[in-house]
Amino acid sequence: MSKPALRSDPEKLLRQIISRFVAQEITPLARDMDESGKIPKELMRKIAQMRLFGMRYPVKGGGCGGNSTLYCIMSEELARGLLSLAAKVSKQCLMGTEHLYRFGSKEMHEKYFAPAMRGEKIGSFCLTEPEAGGDLGAVATTATKDGDEWVISGMKTWITNAPIADFFTVLCQTDRSKGVRGLNFFFVPRDTPGVRISPRFETLGTRTTDIAEVAFNDCRIPGEYILGEVGKGLKSLLSILADIRSMTAALALGLAKAAYETAFQYAKERQAFGKTINKYQLIQSKIANMATDIWAAELMLYETTRKIDAGLPAGKESMMVKYFATETACRCCDEATRIMGAYAYSMEYPAQRYFRDARFLLYGGGTHEVLQQNIARELKF
Numbered sequence: 001m002s003k004p005a006l007r008s009d010p011e012k013l014l015r016q017i018i019s020r021f022v023a024q025e026i027t028p029l030a031r032d033m034d035e036s037g038k039i040p041k042e043l044m045r046k047i048a049q050m051r052l053f054g055m056r057y058p059v060k061g062g063g064c065g066g067n068s069t070l071y072c073i074m075s076e077e078l079a080r081g082l083l084s085l086a087a088k089v090s091k092q093c094l095m096g097t098e099h100l101y102r103f104g105s106k107e108m109h110e111k112y113f114a115p116a117m118r119g120e121k122i123g124s125f126c127l128t129e130p131e132a133g134g135d136l137g138a139v140a141t142t143a144t145k146d147g148d149e150w151v152i153s154g155m156k157t158w159i160t161n162a163p164i165a166d167f168f169t170v171l172c173q174t175d176r177s178k179g180v181r182g183l184n185f186f187f188v189p190r191d192t193p194g195v196r197i198s199p200r201f202e203t204l205g206t207r208t209t210d211i212a213e214v215a216f217n218d219c220r221i222p223g224e225y226i227l228g229e230v231g232k233g234l235k236s237l238l239s240i241l242a243d244i245r246s247m248t249a250a251l252a253l254g255l256a257k258a259a260y261e262t263a264f265q266y267a268k269e270r271q272a273f274g275k276t277i278n279k280y281q282l283i284q285s286k287i288a289n290m291a292t293d294i295w296a297a298e299l300m301l302y303e304t305t306r307k308i309d310a311g312l313p314a315g316k317e318s319m320m321v322k323y324f325a326t327e328t329a330c331r332c333c334d335e336a337t338r339i340m341g342a343y344a345y346s347m348e349y350p351a352q353r354y355f356r357d358a359r360f361l362l363y364g365g366g367t368h369e370v371l372q373q374n375i376a377r378e379l380k381f
C-alpha cells in the first residue's frame, strides 16, 4: 500500500495514534460488535477520553483544535477497524453537534455541547422524512412561532443515533411559500413532550448503527432553540456539506483499505493449483486496480480537505471525492469477497462485513445519481 498523502507531523502522529488504538482496541472486538449490534461502553469511554468527539472543534470550545484534514484522518483510520463505530464518532463530531456549537446559547453549550464532547450526551441530525430524501425542498416538518416558543410538528426517518440520542438538530420549514429558503434548524432535546422514537431499524450492514424514526408531535421549545437566523437553514447546511462529503469519503477510504489489506494477505497465503493465488494474473489485476483506486481516492480526499482548511471553495471536489471514494469502497469490498472465495462468505472472516457495510456509504451526503448530476452542473455541462 502506498504511503498516505500526509504532509505534516501532526497528521502523521494522529494517524499513528488512531491506527494503534484501532489495532489494539477495535479490530479484536469488531466481529462481536457487528454480531451483537453493540459497542461496549468502555470502548466509547476510551474514545471520549482521547477527545475524538471534539476533533474538529477549537480547544477553547472544548474540542481538540483539529481541522478538516485531521478529522478525516481520524474517520479513515477508525473505519479500518469498524465502519459503524467510525461513523458514530464522526457524525457526533460534525452533524450531531455543529449547529449546537455554532448557534447554541451559553447555557445550551454547558448543558449539551460540553457533555457531547465528553461523550456523555449524544446528538442526532434530522433531515430525511418519509417523503423527503435527497429532495430537501420536500421537507414537511414545520416550525411555527407561538409567542416566545416554537412548535415543531412532523416526522423524520432514517435518523442515525435516534434510539440513543439526547438531543436532535431538526430541519424544519418555517415558511412554505419560500421553499428551501424557508428551511431552518431547531434544537429539540429528547425529553421534550411530544418526541416519539420508533423501534430501532434492522439493517443490512453497519449493525452497531442505531437508526430509527422520530416523530415530533406539537413539540414546544424555547424561542432561542432556533439554530441560526430565520431563513438561513439552507445556507448553514451548505456550509458543512463539503465536510460531510469529505468525511463520508474518509470512511469509504478506510473501509476500502481494510478490504484491500485482508484480500492482499489472503491471496499471498491461499494455495490453488500448486501455487499461491497471488501468482495468478487475474488476481494481480484485481489487487492492482484496488490499490490504484485507493491511491486516487486518498489523493482526492486530502486535496479536498486542504482546500477546506484553507477556506477555499471545495463543493465540486467534495462531491467528486464522496462519489469516487464510495464507489472505490464498494468495488474493493466486492473484489475482496471474490479473491477470498468461499471464505468471504463465512461470518468468521471480515470480508462479508466489509461488503455489507460498504452500502451504508451510498446514501448520506448525496446519492451518486444526484451527485453526478450536480457535478455535471458544476462543470457547466
Ligand SMILES: Cc1cc2nc3c(=O)[nH]c(=O)nc-3n(C[C@H](O)[C@H](O)[C@H](O)COP(=O)(O)OP(=O)(O)OC[C@H]3O[C@@H](n4cnc5c(N)ncnc54)[C@H](O)[C@@H]3O)c2cc1C
Binding pocket: 125, 126, 127, 128, 132, 133, 134, 135, 157, 158, 159, 160, 161, 209, 211, 360, 363, 364, 365, 366, 367, 368, 369, 370, 373
Ligand atoms: C444507514 C443510513 C443512515 C442514515 N442516517 C441519516 C441521518 O442521520 N439523518 C438523516 O437525515 N438521514 C439519514 N439517512 C437518510 C439518507 O440521508 C437518505 O437515504 C438520502 O438522503 C437519500 O434519500 P432516500 O434514501 O430517501 O432516496 P431518494 O432521495 O428517494 O432517492 C431514491 C433514488 O432516486 C434517485 N434520485 C433521486 N433524485 C434524483 C434525481 N434528481 N436524479 C436522478 N436520480 C435521483 C436517488 O439517487 C436514488 O437512487 C440515513 C440513511 C441510511 C441508509
